[in-house]
Each structure stands twice: as structure tokens, then as C-alpha cells.
Amino acid sequence: EAGVAQSPRYKIIEKRQSVAFWCNPISGHATLYWYQQILGQGPKLLIQFQNNGVVDDSQLPKDRFSAERLKGVDSTLKIQPAKLEDSAVYLCASSLRRITSGGETQYFGPGTRLLVL
Amino acid sequence: QKEVEQNSGPLSVPEGAIASLNCTYSDRGSQSFFWYRQYSGKSPELIMSIYSNGDKEDGRFTAQLNKASQYVSLLIRDSQPSDSATYLCAAIKAAGNKLTFGGGTRVLVKP
Numbered sequence: 001e002a003g004v005a006q007s008p009r010y011k012i013i014e015k016r017q018s019v020a021f022w023c024n025p026i027s028g029h030a031t032l033y034w035y036q037q038i039l040g041q042g043p044k045l046l047i048q049f050q051n052n053g054v055v056d057d058s059q060l061p062k063d064r065f066s067a068e069r070l071k072g073v074d075s076t077l078k079i080q081p082a083k084l085e086d087s088a089v090y091l092c093a094s095s096l097r098r099i100t101s102g103g104e105t106q107y108f109g110p111g112t113r114l115l116v117l
Numbered sequence: 118q119k120e121v122e123q124n125s126g127p128l129s130v131p132e133g134a135i136a137s138l139n140c141t142y143s144d145r146g147s148q149s150f151f152w153y154r155q156y157s158g159k160s161p162e163l164i165m166s167i168y169s170n171g172d173k174e175d176g177r178f179t180a181q182l183n184k185a186s187q188y189v190s191l192l193i194r195d196s197q198p199s200d201s202a203t204y205l206c207a208a209i210k211a212a213g214n215k216l217t218f219g220g221g222t223r224v225l226v227k228p
Contacts, residue, residue, distance in 0.1 A: 041220050042220050045217075
């Protein structure tokens with residue numbers, strides 16, 4: 001079974017530029033998550049999709065970040081314009097169903113390492 | 118106060134010894150808890166989940182949960198150099214669906 005795919009793996013941009021990340025979840029997984037992991041910290045959930053609908057985007061900086069999952073499969077996360085503090089690893093994860101009280105596993109992709117100069 | 122807190126470490130453990138990792142959480146509504154291992158430059162991978170008070174064992178790993186004390190721990194027995202990684206504790210509320218991670222504890226197992 002193929003895992004969660006992400007691209008690009010690395011990206012270096014200058015502040016105020018825009019950037020986009022792509023994620024393809026495990027086949028059949030209805031739930032997709034985007035996390036931001038700053039160096040030395042745990043992952044922080046940015047947005048969660050259930051099929052193509054947004055379940056939770058409470059921690060997404062909506063003035064600069066956007067995400068979509070139009071056909072309920074792959075997803076893109078965009079930052080425009082980027083700030084220095086956006087330098088982080090952006091992790092995509094998927095699960096078969098929504099995680100509720102337990103019994104569901106999230107599988108993480110390899111991540112995209114973003115450096116904003 | 119962070120929702121999930123861990124000592125950042127590093128926790129230095131000699132090979133063959135027991136590594137003991139601790140995690141506390143602030144929200145009493147949290148019902149399920151997870152331990153992830155993250156090697157440097159890699160993505161997190163799930164190693165244990167625990168939902169009920171008490172101990173849960175899986176191979177060399179034992180997770181312990183005490184909801185009254187709002188405390189989760191992970192024991193790694195017979196620690197190996199390959200166990201050197203950052204261990205992330207995560208919690209989820211019963212009524213929610215968001216996984217909240219702690220900052221992670223870095224473990225170094227020395228041969």
C-alpha cells in the first residue's frame with residue numbers, strides 16, 4: 001500500500017513570495033490533515049478535511065494560508081505572502097475515518113521543509 | 118498552559134536500560150492518548166495508543182495512563198541505539214477530532 005505522498009520535499013523562498021504544497025493521501029482515506037511543525041516543537045494542526053469538506057481550520061492563519069481538497073482526494077496548501085516565521089516542516093497526514101475517541105490511526109507523509117529568507 | 122506538555126530532554130539512557138518518558142495534559146476531557154516516534158528529519162510514526170487507565174504493553178514499549186492525575190507515560194525497555202529519536206505525546210478529546218501534540222522528548226540511547 002502506498003503511503004502519503006507530498007511534494008516538493010524542500011522549498012526555499014523569500015519573504016512575501018507565495019508557495020504551494022501538494023499532498024496525496026493513502027487511497028481510500030477520507031480524512032486529510034495538514035500540520036505545521038516548527039523546529040523543536042510538536043506538529044500543530046492547521047486544517048482537517050473530511051472528504052472535500054473542512055472539519056477544523058481554527059488554527060489556520062486565514063489571512064495568508066489557504067487549503068483545498070476539491071475532489072476529496074489530493075490537497076494543496078498555499079501560503080501567500082510568506083513570512084519568516086512560516087519556516088517549518090509542513091506535514092500532511094491521512095486516516096481512513098475521522099479520529100474521534102480512538103481506534104483510528106493517522107499516517108504521515110514525509111513532509112515539505114520550507115525555509116523563508 | 119500548554120494542552121499537552123513534555124520535558125524536551127534530552128533524556129540520555131545507556132543501552133539496555135529502561136527509558137521513562139512523561140507527558141501531562143490539561144484538558145480533563147481528553148480521552149485518547151498516543152505516542153509517536155519521530156527520527157530526525159523524518160515524519161512521526163505511531164508506536165502506541167492508550168484509552169483506559171492502567172498499562173498497555175506492546176513489545177518493548179509500555180504506555181501508562183492515569184486520568185485522575187492527567188498523566189501519560191511511555192516506558193522503553195531494553196533501550197537500543199535505534200530508539201534514539203524524539204517521542205511525541207498526543208491527546209484527543211472525546212467530543213472532538215483534533216490531535217494535540219506535545220513538544221516532544223528527545224531520547225538518546227548510548228551504546
